[in-house]
Amino acid sequence: MKLLRYGPAGEEKPALLLPDHHVVDVSDHLRDYDGPFFADDGLTRLQELTSDPSRLPVVDMRHQRVGAPIGRPHQVLCIGLNYADHAAESGLELPQEPVLFNKAPNTVVGPYDDVLIPPHSTRTDWEVELAVVVGRRARYLPTVADATACVAGYAVSNDVSEREYQLERSGQWVKGKSCETFNPLGPWLVTPEEVPDVQALDMELDVNGASMQRGSTATMVFPVAHIVWYVSQFMVLEPGDLINTGTPPGVGLGMDPPRYLRPDDVMSLRIERLGAQRQRVRQGTA
Numbered sequence: 001m002k003l004l005r006y007g008p009a010g011e012e013k014p015a016l017l018l019p020d021h022h023v024v025d026v027s028d029h030l031r032d033y034d035g036p037f038f039a040d041d042g043l044t045r046l047q048e049l050t051s052d053p054s055r056l057p058v059v060d061m062r063h064q065r066v067g068a069p070i071g072r073p074h075q076v077l078c079i080g081l082n083y084a085d086h087a088a089e090s091g092l093e094l095p096q097e098p099v100l101f102n103k104a105p106n107t108v109v110g111p112y113d114d115v116l117i118p119p120h121s122t123r124t125d126w127e128v129e130l131a132v133v134v135g136r137r138a139r140y141l142p143t144v145a146d147a148t149a150c151v152a153g154y155a156v157s158n159d160v161s162e163r164e165y166q167l168e169r170s171g172q173w174v175k176g177k178s179c180e181t182f183n184p185l186g187p188w189l190v191t192p193e194e195v196p197d198v199q200a201l202d203m204e205l206d207v208n209g210a211s212m213q214r215g216s217t218a219t220m221v222f223p224v225a226h227i228v229w230y231v232s233q234f235m236v237l238e239p240g241d242l243i244n245t246g247t248p249p250g251v252g253l254g255m256d257p258p259r260y261l262r263p264d265d266v267m268s269l270r271i272e273r274l275g276a277q278r279q280r281v282r283q284g285t286a
Contacts, residue, residue, distance in 0.1 A: 001016060001050065002017035002191075003016060003033050004016070004067075006023070006061065006064045006067060007064065007067065014032055017188055029045070030046070032071045033071060034070065035071075038135045039239040066111055067186070068111070069155055069185065070189060070240055073133075075102065075242070076103040078173075078177065078246075079244065081099050082220050082245060085219055086248055086249045086254070087221075102174050102177075104177075106180070107179070109185070110186060111275075115158075115160055115182070115184065117262075122260065124161070125160070125161045125260055126261065127159040127205075128157075130156075130244075131155040131156065132224055132245060133155065133240065133241070134150055134151070137236065138150040147224075147229040150228055153192060154190050154192070155190065156185070156187070157185050161177055161251075162176045186275070190274050195273055204269065208265055213248055214248070214249075228243070261281045266279070267279045
């Protein structure tokens with residue numbers, strides 16, 4: 001299934017993208033795609049609704065905003081340096097364990113929403129990433145194999161980053177990751193049965209039509225199941241939590257000289273089987 005949410009920011013309604021590409025509204029049957037939905041086996045109830053999609057109202061999406069495919073998550077977790085070729089372009093050694101850090105949950109916005117450069121930023125960067133949404137509570141999972149059942153689905157994420165805040169202002173990376181609009185997500189959440197091999201998905205990101213990132217989840221240092229298992233050893237993962245799993249090479253920081261986002265730039269990104277995003281960059285104000 002492909003889950004999406006549409007409507008004004010803060011007022012999104014849950015919907016489904018059907019195989020025939022029609023979008024149907026399911027808000028008469030459930031409140032939202034959020035933590036309680038996933039915790040209450042909402043995906044099973046949603047599957048039952050699709051047995052007769054003709055009774056669900058079709059949505060004309062031509063004039064609708066597409067929101068993030070999940071409600072605001074309890075937490076956003078990120079894995080750094082998780083692609084061997086990205087670590088190389090950054091001049092950093094491969095980590096022995098996943099590099100784990102947080103990102104503010106209110107960074108999550110829709111896949112076509114504008115990205116705002118912070119007022120004093122000169123080093124805002126792009127990062128196409130595979131996002132994982134947690135489907136059930138995970139704590140101290142015994143084995144990596146146990147992690148697969150805890151995944152609700154996958155989505156495209158743009159882990160926008162301010163490199164000065166992240167790397168030169170001391171402290172944790174969270175400062176460079178948590179500015180408003182710094183996590184476009186979607187356009188939909190794709191459930192695992194539609195992704196035969198999550199470790200074999202092509203990824204790409206362009207800026208103003210010029211190729212920047214090209215990669216594949218096949219080059220991840222730590223695959224998805226390992227990441228979910230690993231994180232569960234240190235904290236409780238709740239249904240609806242979001243994990244960004246790292247980015248392939250081609251970020252602005254790794255260029256010579258570095259190249260960063262400017263107002264009116266347009267980012268276009270996609271991951272195989274998971275859809276595409278597009279954001280215009282605007283200057284944020286105080």
